[in-house]
Amino acid sequence: MSNTVLQLPTRWSEQDRHPPLSVSADGRDLTFIGPSCVGDKDSAAARANHPIPPACGIYYYEVEILHKGSKGHISLGFSSPDVRLSRLPGWERQSWGYHADDGWSFPGHKDGNPYGPIFDTGDIIGCGVDFSQHRAFYTKNGTFLGMVFENVGKGHDLYPAVGLRHTTESVRVNFGHAPFKYAIEDHVHSQQNRVWADIQTTKINWDLLHGISKHEDMTDSRELYKPSVVEEDETKAPLRKLVLSYLAHHGYAKTAHAFQAQCERASFSRADEATDAKVEQDMDADDDQDQELRTRVDIVNAVLKGDIDTALEHTKQHFPTVLEREQGLMLFKLRCRKFVELIVEASEALKKVKQQPQSTVSQEPQQRGREPYPADVHTAAGEDVKMDGMDGEGAMDVDDPSHEARPYPSASSSTVSVSTFSTTADSVASVPKPRQASRSPSTSMRPTSPHAAAAKAALHTALQYGQTLEADYKHDVRPEIRAHLKRTFGVVAYTDPVAAGGEIADMAGQEARVRLGNELNQAILESQGKPVHPALEMLYRQSAACITQLGLLNVGSAAFADMPKEFLEG
Structure with missing residues (x-):
């Protein structure tokens, strides 16, 4: 309505x-x-x-x-x-x-x-x-x-x-x-x-921000921000604190230090009560607060680079409660991301095999918009390299759990079963299942190039990790767990998940890393008793909500306070 x-x-x-x-x-x-x-x-x-x-x-x-x-x-x-x-x-x-x-x-x-x-x-x-x-x-x-x-x-x-x-x-x-x-x-x-x-020339009553300046969100910037003896303008001090708390919250440590250094240089220059050397000495101080900030930045950056092992290791070492909260939900999401990263790594390795000089790749017509995996890769030496784990058609279906689901052959001489991707009858996780092969799959792989060997190893590692992940959570019936597992295992069906488009690309691409990094950053802050959102962001959201409410209360000027245009798009 x-x-x-x-x-x-x-x-x-x-x-x-x-x-x-x-x-x-x-x-x-x-x-x-x-x-x-x-x-x-x-x-x-x-x-x-x-x-x-x-x-x-x-x-x-x-x-x-x-x-x-x-x-x-x-x-x-x-x-x-x-x-x-x-x-x-x-x-x-x-x-x-x-x-x-x-x-x-x-x-x-x-x-x-x-x-x-x-x-x-x-x-x-x-x-x-x-x-x-x-x-x-x-x-x-x-x-x-x-x-x-x-x-x-x-x-x-x-x-x-x-x-x-x-x-x-x-x-x-x-x-x-x-x-x-x-x-x-x-x-x-x-x-x-x-x-x-x-609006811009309206004088601000900074007393209204006293409550915000005492908010826990300022914790990250207290050590960074050391008020000068003489401020250029007393009204700028609250703004500087808001900006610094925002930078610290999101992990922009270098920018925060540079911003503070500039503010202090300007203030000391006017007051003539300190030197640049003193400013640099203050900025180089290494305290617990700054170390915590750097650690959090390192963890988030590791997620953004796809280095989930490093993110997990540092989080477990410095912020262990983050992985334990909500019955290990953040740990689960990080492990799912690691599986996706392994599949993407295997995909990149397969690309290198296909791109070998004088190589040809046997492919059948695409089905349901998927690019088939290569069944055979003929190397420059003229020898066949069979990619075990792929059927003769070279593509995989992702179906609902089935008792008839056949395990994939191993990517090595031993059998690596991925039927363990199937879960109990009430599971929503999908099961990778090969289509009917046009010829008998090879039981071994005879790589003649480093690229083929790397592809075999990457695929083997990904499937083994997938087995372990599914086994660890197959009895977890939480809807969010089942749904996330289904989306995670869905990337197995695509030779290039990042280029697949739609939900698969969204799951495998950089944006998913950014979302997970932000979620992990907020979880760490919350575990430290700090707010999930910085004070500056909260002020922006509150202002936007007030403007909307003023418009509904028939205050016509509210229509002209276009905050996204003035602050974000400009």
Whole structure:
């Protein structure tokens, strides 16, 4: 169901109109079909089907005058839902209108004021409201006529509204159905710059950040940040702490030290109370806090490089509780990643075999979008190298667990069974199973090149590790474990998982390393009693949430505080 709070007008309402007005089938045309109104008090008005959401910041629509009629008593503008439909917009409270016959504007009563030119048949009149100022504006044939009215739409719903008075008067609205005559995008951009400039020049009450400065998230930066005797500007100290805590949180140790050094050099230079040598001495201090930061950085970098063994070893040594929490969930994810890395390594080794000079690779047509494994690789010496563990077709299926699943032949002279990838009946892990071979698989491998030997060894290592991984977790019935195992073992079915695309590539590629590294980093911080997210990031998220809430509370300026554009995309 759509959020009606943010729904925009799309047509004239069939219900919210005076009977003499006829609405076209597409809801865009309004025509006066009854007898002309007599007297100043009689008229016929219609409103759009939805109110204007102030969260849009600036709202704009255009009306083409299809037929002005004999007198041109047409009023274009806005009104609340309580305004009588027998009155022109602008003649009653909570309504605003610009009239065709005299060019006057009417701010909720019949005592209007000169505003713009009259308009006639064929003219296109634009009607806009700026919720950051609660003022309206109009355009004529693409020309801006100026701001007008006060307190427009303040404290009540606001609808686009049109009023007609005489037979054959007719208008056609553009609620965004077609390009506008007026360059409204430039108008919005100009207003956005003005509002953002006001935000940037607003003085910050840093006392509000005192609670954040005492937050545990500052722990990583306390030793890095040593306030100078004289600060360039006291208001910059909290910002520096926020930046340093962010850098420390994400492991940018060198950047954090360089940033602090620059801040201290500038401060000491002004105060003339220290030297660069003193700054360097302070920056070179090796304390427990800095060592912990470097260790965490090394662990995360090891994951990003695919060196899972190093990440596991250092985590177990320095942060053992991380691997024990949640019944060893992080340990499980790291081990699954190691299996993926081994499969990717085997894939790279197979590529080198295929790329040997004068080599040919026997391949059958691809099935289900998979590139087949090479069944035979003919080396430059003309000798066959059989890749055991692959059937004659050279490809593998990944099926549900089955009692009929056949084990793969070994990648060496001994048999390496991968049927152990199958799990109990309630397991969701998939089972690699070869398709029917077109010829008998070889029971041995006669490598004649280092590449072939490396491919054999890499494949053997990966399959053996997969056996151990499946065996260690086959009795773990947690849904997240079963699902993750299934995704992990799925990479076995592809000769090049990274290039396979889709979920397989996502599982095998660098992005998966980044996600796991971030997750491990957060787990380490949490195990140390530190927040999962740095204070600067929390402030950004809180600010973004506040802006969204302000928009829903009809604060029009919130629409112009585009944080992603100003802070992330710029």
